[in-house]
Amino acid sequence: MKNIDYENLYHLNKPYLEQYKQSFSDVLDSGWFILGKKVEAFEKEFAAYLKAPEFIGLASGLDALELPLIAMDFPEPSEVIVPSNTYIATINAIINTGHTPVFVEPDMLTYNIDPKKIEEKITSKTKAIMIVHLYGKPCEMDDIMALCKKHDLKLIEDCAQSHGAMYKEKMTGTFGQVGAFSFYPTKNLGALGDGGGMAVNDLSLYQSLKALRNYGSHIKYHNEFIGYNSRLDEIQAAFLSIKLKQLDSINGHKQKLAALYLKHLKSDFILPTVNDHSSHVFHIFAIRHERRDELKDYLLQHFIKTEIHYPIVPCEQISIKNHFAKHQMNLDPNDFVLAKEIHQTELSLPCSAIHSEEDIMHVIEVMNQFN
Ligand SMILES: Cc1ncc(COP(=O)(O)O)c(C=O)c1O
Incomplete structure (x- = not known):
């Protein structure tokens, strides 16, 4: 495998x-x-x-x-x-x-x-x-x-x-x-x-x-x-x-891999958006799925490693909660509803200079079999 x-x-x-x-x-x-x-x-x-x-x-x-x-x-x-x-x-x-x-809060199309x-x-x-x-x-x-x-x-x-x-x-x-x-x-x-x-x-x-x-x-x-x-x-x-000297070619490679994901991943996954007026350099190729943790485990069982950016929304980090409490400031949960949704559903897929197009096609094939 x-x-x-x-x-x-x-x-x-x-x-x-x-x-x-x-x-x-x-x-x-x-x-x-x-x-x-x-x-x-x-x-x-x-x-x-x-x-x-x-x-x-x-x-x-x-x-x-x-x-x-x-x-x-x-x-x-x-x-x-x-x-x-x-x-x-x-x-x-x-x-x-x-x-x-x-x-x-973020725009849910761009994050x-x-x-x-x-x-x-x-x-x-x-x-x-x-x-x-x-x-x-x-x-x-x-x-x-x-x-x-x-x-x-x-x-x-x-x-x-x-x-x-x-x-x-x-x-x-x-x-x-x-x-x-x-x-x-x-x-x-x-x-x-x-x-x-x-x-x-x-x-x-x-x-x-x-x-x-x-x-x-x-x-x-x-x-x-x-x-x-x-x-x-x-x-x-x-x-x-x-x-x-290699930055443009590193970014270009990542964009090529991202284009494969965007073209071939099935519609169950919420994919990152691209537009004509800006260039996305895909430091992270972030998808979303409501059963994110299950998907992550499934991919790992198929020897595909992923990351989560980030598992805990900043406003729920102990450090931030303690800082706001110490200064008697209010952390309004309405200020991070969408952020929390992203943090609960985001999964970062392999998309690096070390990956080949074949690697990504393999990830896509495995992902598309996730039910
Ligand atoms: C969005 C963002 N801001 C700031 C930083 C901080 O950079 P550094 O780890 O070099 O201090 C990072 C690093 O991961 C980051 O992702």
Whole structure:
């Protein structure tokens, strides 16, 4: 029986082994491991790829969400609008920086924040919207940009799952003041350890963001801000420069596999939607089924591994419930009904650079026999 992994980081990185070894030697020989030429080079390359004015490498995607909120210097606590269905990091970033997450439900066709539901959540304390291009599908940017303009709100894009995804010929990460990226190893552009960074589109934030990652300092031992230690390693930057050259082909491969699922999976499964005005890069190929857990077990019995993104809706995580209780804030269950439905029915199918078209046709064949 064919064994299909959900993902396999060894096989994912194997094609780059020789180049990685060479770049490891280069970094070792340079004797310079933090904030050097490799980070500078990657920052320039990724900014050019995105067509963003600047890019700043950081230690993680979480930091890439937090540092903009700090640099924007809102009074604490301000309200930041966030989708009710996202990875916990987006919400933690708002809370960690002293602000209040205000949840907005997703559009069930896109799984992204529903722009029609944002306006009713805006108050005099709202300062920003933090959107997430979830699973690799761009949010509806025209609607969101119009709302930001109308209500004078800042926009931070969580692009941890959307490297290379475009909305109307413009890269995700280049719409808001800042686009936040994660280079966690499983991402479409993944390092061999932790990493992240910010596309900086509002250059008035650039100097403070750059200092914040390095103890608030531009000049060694001169500290202008209470900063952080969030620096992308030289070695990770070197690996990322190698991988970046393949990002379009990695995304293209995933899109080809996704197209097979979209064409051949039977109609029992709720499939992701695609449209002409944006490109979905399928970081995650998310389907939904009301008997999701049964389907997951069935696939496992057929040696097909899947994942769930995510098993617990953020508003029901102990951490979030405790935070709201501690600050005597109300978590309204009506704010996460749809998010919960997604979390209870979502299943992520294998759709990675390690999979062949034959692998996916095999998954489809097995899935189509599920009753
Ligand atoms: C949507 C989203 N935001 C933020 C992050 C945080 O990235 P990191 O793990 O690099 O801190 C992730 C990582 O999985 C993510 O999926």
